[in-house]
Amino acid sequence: MTSVENDRSIIQKSGESKFGTKKLRITIVAETFLPVVNGVTNSVLRVIENMTQFGHEVTVIAPGPGVDVYQGARIIRLPSFGLPGYSGIRLSRSVKELEEALLASRPNIVHVAAPAILGREALNIAETHGIPAVAIYQTDIAGFASRYHLSYLHKPIWTFVKAVHSKAALTLAPSTAAVWDLRERGVRNVARWMRGVDLERFAPQFRNEQLRKKWAPNGEVIVGYVGRLAREKQVERLIEISRIPGVRVVIVGEGPLRKKLERSMPNVVFLGFQSGNNLSEAYASFDLFVHTGVDETFCQSVQEALASGIPVIAPAAGGPLDLVQHGFNGYLWAPTSQVSLKGAVVELARHQLKRERLAAQARKSVEMRPWVSVMRELEGHYRSLVDGLEFAYSEMST
Numbered sequence: 001m002t003s004v005e006n007d008r009s010i011i012q013k014s015g016e017s018k019f020g021t022k023k024l025r026i027t028i029v030a031e032t033f034l035p036v037v038n039g040v041t042n043s044v045l046r047v048i049e050n051m052t053q054f055g056h057e058v059t060v061i062a063p064g065p066g067v068d069v070y071q072g073a074r075i076i077r078l079p080s081f082g083l084p085g086y087s088g089i090r091l092s093r094s095v096k097e098l099e100e101a102l103l104a105s106r107p108n109i110v111h112v113a114a115p116a117i118l119g120r121e122a123l124n125i126a127e128t129h130g131i132p133a134v135a136i137y138q139t140d141i142a143g144f145a146s147r148y149h150l151s152y153l154h155k156p157i158w159t160f161v162k163a164v165h166s167k168a169a170l171t172l173a174p175s176t177a178a179v180w181d182l183r184e185r186g187v188r189n190v191a192r193w194m195r196g197v198d199l200e201r202f203a204p205q206f207r208n209e210q211l212r213k214k215w216a217p218n219g220e221v222i223v224g225y226v227g228r229l230a231r232e233k234q235v236e237r238l239i240e241i242s243r244i245p246g247v248r249v250v251i252v253g254e255g256p257l258r259k260k261l262e263r264s265m266p267n268v269v270f271l272g273f274q275s276g277n278n279l280s281e282a283y284a285s286f287d288l289f290v291h292t293g294v295d296e297t298f299c300q301s302v303q304e305a306l307a308s309g310i311p312v313i314a315p316a317a318g319g320p321l322d323l324v325q326h327g328f329n330g331y332l333w334a335p336t337s338q339v340s341l342k343g344a345v346v347e348l349a350r351h352q353l354k355r356e357r358l359a360a361q362a363r364k365s366v367e368m369r370p371w372v373s374v375m376r377e378l379e380g381h382y383r384s385l386v387d388g389l390e391f392a393y394s395e396m397s398t
Contacts, residue, residue: 023054023055023056023057024051024056024057024108024109024379024382024383024386025056025057025059025105025106025107025108025109026051026056026057026058026059026107026108026109026111026382027058027059027060027061027102027105027107027109027110027111028044028047028048028058028059028060028061028073028110028111028112028113029060029061029062029098029102029110029111029112029113029115029118029119029122030044030060030061030062030113030114030118031062031063031113031114031115031116031117031118031119032062032063032090033060033062033063033066033075034066034067034070035066035067036066036090039138039139039300040113040114040138040139042300043113043136043138043195044060044113045070045071046196046371046375047111047113047375047378048060048070048071048072048073049071049371050371050372050375051375051379052071052072052073054375054376054379056379058072058073058074059073059074059075059076059105059107060073060074060075060076061075061076061078061098061101061102061105061118061122062075062076062077062078062092062118063077063078063079063080063090063092063118064077064078064079064080064090064092065077065080076101076105078092078094078097078098078101078118079092079094079097080092080094092117092118093117093118093121095121098118098121098122098125099121099125102122102125102126103125103129107131108131108132108382108386109131109132109133109134109382109385109386110122110123110126110131110132110133110134111133111134111136111382112126112133112134112135112136112168113136113138114136114137114138114139115135115136115164115165115168116164119135119164120163120164120167123135123164123167123168124167126167127167132169132170132385132386132388133167133168133169133170134168134169134170134171134172134381134382134385135164135165135167135168135170135171135172136171136172136193137161137165137171137172137173137174137178137182137190137297138174138297138298139297158185161182161185161187162185162186162187165182165187165190166186166187166188168189169189169385170189170190170191170381170385171187171189171190171191172190172191172192172193172378172381173190173191173192173193173297174192174193174194174195174297174298174319175192175194175297175298175318175319175321175322176192176321176322177297177317177318177319177321177322178192178297178298178318178319179191179192191381193374193377193378193381194298194322194369194374195298195300195303195369195374196369196370196371196372196373196374196375197300197303197304197306197307197366197369197370197371198304198307198370198371199307199366199367199370201280202280202283202284202304202305202307202308203280203284203307203308203309203363204284204308204309204363205284206277206280206281206283206284206285206308207281207284207285207309208281208284208285209285211281211282211285212285215248215250215269215285216248220246220247220248221246221247221248221287221288221349222248222250222285222286222287222288223238223241223247223248223249223250223286223287223288223289223290223345223349224249224250224251224252224282224283224285224286224288224289224290224305224310225238225249225250225251225252225253225289225290225291225292226252226253226274226279226282226283226289226301226304226305227252227253227291227293227301228253228254228255229251229253229254229255229256229257229258229261230255230256230257231257232293232295233255233292233293234292234293234294235251235257235261235292236257236261236264236292237292237341238251238261238265238268238290238292239264239265240341240342241290241341241342241345242265242267242268244342244345244346244349246349246350247345247349248267248268248269249265249267249268249269250268250269250271250282250286251268251269251270251271252271252272252273252274252279252282253272253273254272254273258270258272280308283304283305283308283310284308284309284310286305286308286310287310287349287355288310288311288312288313288345288348288349288355289301289302289305289310289311289312289313289330290312290313290314290341290345291312291313291314291315291320292315292341293315294315294317294318294335295317295318296315296317296318296319296320297318297319298318298319298322299314299318299319299320299323302314302319302320302323302324303323303366303369305362306323306329306330306362306363306365306366307362307363307366307367308362308363309359309362309363310359310362311329311330311331311348311355311358311359311362312324312329312330312331312362313330313331313332313333313341313344313345313348314330314331314332314333315332315333315334315335316332316333316334316335317335320332323365323366325365327358328358328361328365329358329361329362329364329365330358330362331344331347331348331358
């Protein structure tokens, strides 16, 4: 039995957690949810899976249409409309329906995932009715805007972010850099809550030598990237990497820039979107993992690569600063340098012993963050707010 399974096996059937505390009613308000799959959806899924395992009652409110049950959690769907140009994204501004659904779920705590339109209204409703709310900061929207030549929106976006998150009793940000960004912009009550990683799904034993021979028949060093192929990810940085002799670049992911990138990098292996065992094998079969974007509040793909035993080359900015220890489990490259990324790849591609030394430490550097441990931390944040509210009520009644 794994440590994760053992931790879950001792959850009491009475609905109490292993710490013997009363179960919570948790209502999650999500801007996006299944069938849309993205970083926000994946984080919400992990919260549902773990909190229901801990014995808590979970309700999700999200734009429709879609499934109405997931892992024992009830999914309440709100009327929605499509976002022009993004057929997979649905938006909802159904404030009345949101309030009715939220209050009907009788939550002890409201969890607002990456609040924007729906999330802002949920925080307003929670504040009005005296329900403690946790807001999850997940995306550097202002940073992304600059990648789309919308730098003039930088200040208004941060003004909006501050206004929204100031409604929450607590904002949880995934990295030290993100915490500092929020505090600098005037958001109070911010704490770091890092993401977990599935240590069974992402592991060195998934390395596939046949796959490696298919990608690199001449024994090239395989440099991998996993992520969305969109402007904010700056995947075009891999063009120069793909031209390094003895290096084979392999890209996993889909997005609007795929065709353009394929034309720019004819020698690169494009695998498209991968999941399940295929994704596990892809990660573990790289020699190096490179992340190109500099606006990440966390960067889950970096953590998954490390769990797979692969050294990571990532920007010295944002979330990767908490994950990559330069010279220990990978290298950090300077976003302001024209040669830093290429230099890091060349050095590790040419020196197998250095790669092996970094690889030996990669998995160890993330083993302390299985999802169950990270979710216990979140549960602690929930309880601190709920207990504080109950204490306030008891004080007022005496």
